[in-house]
Amino acid sequence: MDVRHAYVDGPVGRLLLVAGDDALMGLYFPRYRYTPPPSSWGRRVETSADPLLAQAESELGEYFAGERQVFDVPAVTNGDEFQERVWAQLREIPYGERITYGDIAVELGSKGFAQIVGQAVGRNPVSIVIPCHRVIGAGGKLTGFGGGLERKQILLDLEEPPEARAERLF
16 A cells, blocks of 8 residues: 655644545544554655645645535545444534534434444544534533644634624624
């Protein structure tokens, strides 16, 4: 497998992109708890020299500019069966919407799965592209984001519909 990595800057910090062959297999925030070891990132490349990483960078730029709601860059996750089910649910959360860990647990068969859903969400290897930031705690509480709650809030604010933003006092 042709594994390589690059960095891109954005409003949530310097992001590490890891690609394998023809798919993005990692998008990590600085100090993300589950970033794989550097030995697994492959060689470092410039995004301009790699069509897949250039596409990821371009789509991220459009997303951060409020011009993109869905990512087209191919992404793979390589988790266990339960993680893959959770990550498939994350892919279905529409832009600007939020869902709770408990809601996903119910979709997967039992409200009792909420904790392991949270663990799987936290290990999402392709953050932003697979929108784990749209998952919130019960009662709307911001919880459990591998990129940090401040970054989660930035992403949620970015996606907030204009009418909802206009109704907020702060």
